[in-house]
Amino acid sequence: MSADGHDWTAFGRVDTDGxxxxxxxxxxxVVGSWQAGSPEEGLAHFARRFADLVTEVDLLAARLNSGTADPQHTVxxxxxxxxxxxxxxxxxDLDGLAxxxxxxxxRxxxxxxxxxxxxxSARAEALTRKEALVAEAEQLAESSTQWKxxxxxxxxxxxxWKNIHGVERKADTALWRRFAAARDAFTRRRGAHFATLDAERKTVQSAKEDLIARAEQLSRSEEWNETAAALKGLMDEWKAAGRAGKDVEQKLWQRFRAAQDVFFNRRSEVFTARDNEFKDNLAKxxxxxxxxxxxxxxxxxxxxQIKLREIQGxxxxxxxxxxxxxxGLQKRLRAVENKVRDAIDVAWRRTSIEDNPLLAQMRQQVEEAEQKLEKARQAGDSKRIKEAEASLAGKRQFLELAQKSA
Known part of the structure; x- marks a missing residue:
């Protein structure tokens, strides 16, 4: 009986001659001859050979079921x-095993x-992926300016590319040649760009050195507003000029900034002194x-009124x-001026009314005209406002003439 419990000897026999x-x-x-022992031992020997075949088939089946075997090799x-x-x-059981x-x-x-x-499918996908990489490389080589x-x-x-496998050698070689050509084209275009850029940077350096010279000349000026505006203009030119070489840009900027600092530090000192003076004036x-x-x-x-004129002086x-x-100061002073003027005006009108009834009447007409104008303004009637302004102007003119005559 085999290890799996099958008695394979039932499928055979040993003749009297072995x-x-x-x-x-x-x-x-006939599968063989047995002379070394009893017929049972002979059958057991050949049954073990069959069991070995079954074990081999069991292993093939197990690997096929687990997915670890190469199906073609298993076939x-x-x-x-x-x-x-x-x-x-x-x-x-040869029939059952068959x-x-x-x-x-x-299976x-x-x-x-x-x-x-x-x-x-994997080969086709790998080919598609490499074709996509080549297309991307060719597009970058043609138009990209993001050099780094x-x-x-x-x-x-x-x-x-190295991690994509399965493409046929001929197709892979052809795609690689296209990729290499694209990479070389980009390298040449990038080299030409930086050669042009170096020339442009030298031009920028020359332009910025000229701006530095102009800034240094302006740094001695005492025309504070005009020079500040001029330096701002130079700053705009500096920004528009572009960048010089990496090794000189910072040095150029430091010289340009130093020239500006000389002027603005001098101006700050003058303005500080002026501010201190203004603060003293404010207190007064x-x-x-x-x-x-x-x-x-x-x-x-x-x-x-007399005292106010002294204060105004x-x-x-x-x-x-x-x-x-x-x-704020001017507003408060005007308020005092208006207050004094109104008081003088009231006193004058009181005197005028008492001494000259005609002037009093004309003043009354002016006041009435002022009230009509105010009402028109409150109503927002532009036509009435215009008519009221004209009427008031006329009455004030007559009043002034009457006052001069008086």
């Missing part, structure tokens, strides 16, 4: 065993066909403003203040 037979569906056939091995059965010197081998041969054949198709990135990409393509004007705002306009408008003599404070 001849060993195997039983098949086609009848008995060949099965065919070899199948053809040997008719003359095999074994005792066992049937099993035929079934395995069919192995199917897998071999699948493997062949997969191999052909494209150079790196060509190196990467070579690495990718604030004192004058406080004095003006404290005037007793309501109590004695005439005296307030001093205000002018003090000089300029920081720009950000100018508008």
């Amino acid at each position: 001849t060993v037979y195997v039983k098949t569906s086609a009848g008995e056939r 060949s091995a099965i065919k070899k065993i199948r053809e040997s059965l008719d003359e095999a010197h074994v005792v066992g 049937t099993r081998l035929d079934e395995l041969a069919s 192995a054949g199917s897998k071999a066909d699948e493997a062949a198709e997969a191999k052909a 990135a494209t150079g790196d990409r060509f190196k990467t393509i070579v690495d990718e 004007k604030r004192e004058l403003l406080a004095e003006a705002e404290a005037l007793d306009v309501e109590g004695d408008a005439k005296t307030a 001093q205000w002018h003599d003090v000089g300029r203040v920081p720009r950000e404070n100018t508008a």
